[in-house]
Amino acid sequence: MPRGECKGQGWWHGKFRGCGYRLTLGREAILDVLSKAEGHLSAEDIYMKIHLKYPNVGLTTVYRTLDVLSNLGMVYKLDFGDGRARYEFAEGPKGAHHHHHLVCTQCNKVIDYTDFIDDEVELLNQTEKGLGQKYKFKITNHLIQFYGVCEQCSGKN
């Protein structure tokens, strides 16, 4: 199976192997950390966590694996404007909590919210369909973020 087409369906080991990727210790460790962690880990965060248990998994491998996972759609790569990418496990088939982000532009704190998600997602799906047709795009993903100043940072001013 060509790697390019391995996006969007299947799951975990099978998905991984089925796409011609080998399953290695490092990759499992990274998947493990990501699937258990909540929140938004940077490559280095992940490296740190793994390094305790597997001291011989390098940061380079973390970056490489995250890239693969991101291409496979198993992980979302996010940018909250603090100069490093953040990674978030794409919820599994059981459909965990789809959420969007609320970012404080001053302290970079990020709140995951699920409020209003249903309406948002419905509209997004519609829009996706429309845009996909009009611009001949195969739309695979969307990003919504709200930016503002959080309560604490508002106070400081």
Added chain:
Amino acid sequence: MPRGECKGQGWWHGKFRGCGYRLTLGREAILDVLSKAEGHLSAEDIYMKIHLKYPNVGLTTVYRTLDVLSNLGMVYKLDFGDGRARYEFAEGPKGAHHHHHLVCTQCNKVIDYTDFIDDEVELLNQTEKGLGQKYKFKITNHLIQFYGVCEQCSGKN
């Protein structure tokens, strides 16, 4: 007037000066380029354009100015995942064409679309209000992007 509060109202020279910022040649040049350009320029793009006419405006100044403009809300700083920030003039008081972005994850091409914008914006405003109250955020901005594979890149596979 404290700089921190200079966001969201006023316009151009006045806005600039009123916030304690000095109006310099470089800054005007950058504003000029941004307001005329369509599309999404990187700091270096802007630097290049300016450099022809004003060879003594440095790249550092471009970065600094973009930062100021971004903080003032006169410019949007965008990330399309190609490793460099892109800047887009925030449409003036005459309210030009508010748009969102459709990004090809393979070639990084970006399409500005205005379709469905009205519905989107309406929903976003509602959501903003709700989120703002619930999380005590002063929401100032939002970001919506759709990701997918464009027609050309689909063909290549």
Added chain:
DNA sequence: TTAATAATGAAAACCATTTCCAATAAGGAG
């Protein structure tokens, strides 16, 4: 087990963005 080749780690390279700092220039006061 073996061969073919994907994956790895460590160090070096990359490169967009920031920081430093001495020199310059904007703009209010007089």
Added chain:
DNA sequence: CTCCTTATTGGAAATGGTTTTCATTATTAA
């Protein structure tokens, strides 16, 4: 208009997240 305070600047150097290189190792299908 001139002076003075201080924001701004350019250039070079530093920063720091991410990628590349390359020789070595490990996974998988046969």
